[in-house]
Amino acid sequence: MARWEPDAQGRLQLAALELFQERGYASVTVAEIADRAGLTKRTFFNHFTDKREVLFAGAKDYEAGILKYLAEAGDDLSPLDAVLAALTRSSEDLVQYGDFARARQRLIESSIELRERDLVKTASLTAALADALNARGVPLGRARLTAQAALAVFDTAYVAWIGEGTGDLETLMGQVLEELREAVR
Template sequence: MARWEPDARGRLQTAAMTLFQERGFAEVTVAEIAERAGLTKRTFFNHFADKREVFFANAQMFEESVLARLDEADPELSAIDAAVHAVTLAGRELAPYYDFAKARIAVLAVTPELRERDLVKTAGLTAAMARALGERGVPPRTAEFAAQAALTVFAVAAAEWIAGKDADLAVLMRRALDELRDAIA
């Protein structure tokens, strides 16, 4: 093991995702993740509280990006358009992590414990977005609907993006939003 190599956090995330894909989330230990990354368990715990957190490591970054983009959105946009715009811009920042995102979706699909945690994280992001929309003067129920709808649009578009790497997330987001509007019209 080298004395010091850069990007311990990224190496841990990559090692974890590789192991989760190879053997399944439940079968992988923190020690194995650290070993695969060429690091110690102590280093792992300097970066993550547990192996679930290594799986969701980018969730906080995504939430912060969504909220920053929402704060910067044109005040003339409707609640749903501002929320979709914010999620689209934050989602585009995930493009360099395509392979990680694809692996994440595959592991999530077969791991109920992680799906449950994903729902909790999504609920937290929904509430944060609704609060941010409320600060823009959007009534609470409308803010909640807009936040939930924007994240639904993102889930649909992101799944399409994962299925076809060359797809443009912004185009997929607009198409999914248009289809949602048609569905509720």
């Protein structure tokens, strides 16, 4: 593969995913990822800060999309319903990545280092959602609780969607929300 071919970031992500699946996350080096993609280590570091970020690329864009959808949510929605509506709209973009999402989730679950990074990204999203809810007039404590509850619903539905490979994420989110509401009654 020529080094000048387009989509270096995508090539690096694909190469990393293949290598991680073949040999496990811990045993793969940045140099091996770059070599598999037909690129240099320098090119790798132009796109990612470290090999963990290969699996979390796009997290900031994803967060920005959710926050945009939350800002567009109607004022007639409860804070929880507004966040869930934003997460539902953002999940429409995830459906096209089903196979990648499943492979990514298996890798994250196989590595403490990746689970820690996932928790950091989730904490960042939770804080951003809480701040956005607070800006909508929700007291900060309630905003934090709402953001955490909404992300628990989303995460539970997402893991089920990945594991089953059937159904749609929006329907699963609705089912999990009903389970949560039943649990707190």
